[in-house]
Amino acid sequence: QQPVQSPQAVILREGEDAVINCSSSKALYSVHWYRQKHGEAPVFLMILLKGGEQKGHDKISASFNEKKQQSSLYLTASQLSYSGTYFCGTEINKGDYKLSFGAGTTVTVRA
């Protein structure tokens, strides 16, 4: 079953922040976040494993609340390069790598 992602779309000005949420009805082993530009393959951002961890890369970070089966991706001080569609992918069983992807959140960052 696909995770539910919100919001569907967000428009930002450079320097603004945004939060993208991903929730699942099933217990998760991990949550993966990817960004996809139009016509290209998804690019890996980060993985969060069961254990309620939080990770960050540059000004993009994420958290995983395993009790609620929810993950959030935080875009801080957004840059033009952050534009794209963000997908969360959820993995139920450890090590099977079978990801179910959310519908995606389209982020548009304007100068």
Added chain:
Amino acid sequence: GAVVSQHPSWVICKSGTSVKIECRSLDFQATTMFWYRQFPKQSLMLMATSNEGSKATYEQGVEKDKFLINHASLTLSTLTVTSAHPEDSSFYICSAPGQLNEKLFFGSGTQLSVL
């Protein structure tokens, strides 16, 4: 880092013909590869899991006789869309898990247009 190469990047074919898409892991071995399909402005939908040396596992609703998957070696999986029809037009992407960590590496995708 690990690289997954997918070929061709785009293909246009006539209705009724078959199209083969290749997915290669360039610097690592992949006993498992995944094939996804993505319609415009939609999410990636898992079609099947390709297993080296054995039959592929298809997701519910995916016709295995239409989407033939072959994983004959540890570095190559192929997806053949047989008797393609316009409704098969889509973006097809393969992926493989890396050996050192738990993330998926995606190929660059194949845009299939069936006329």
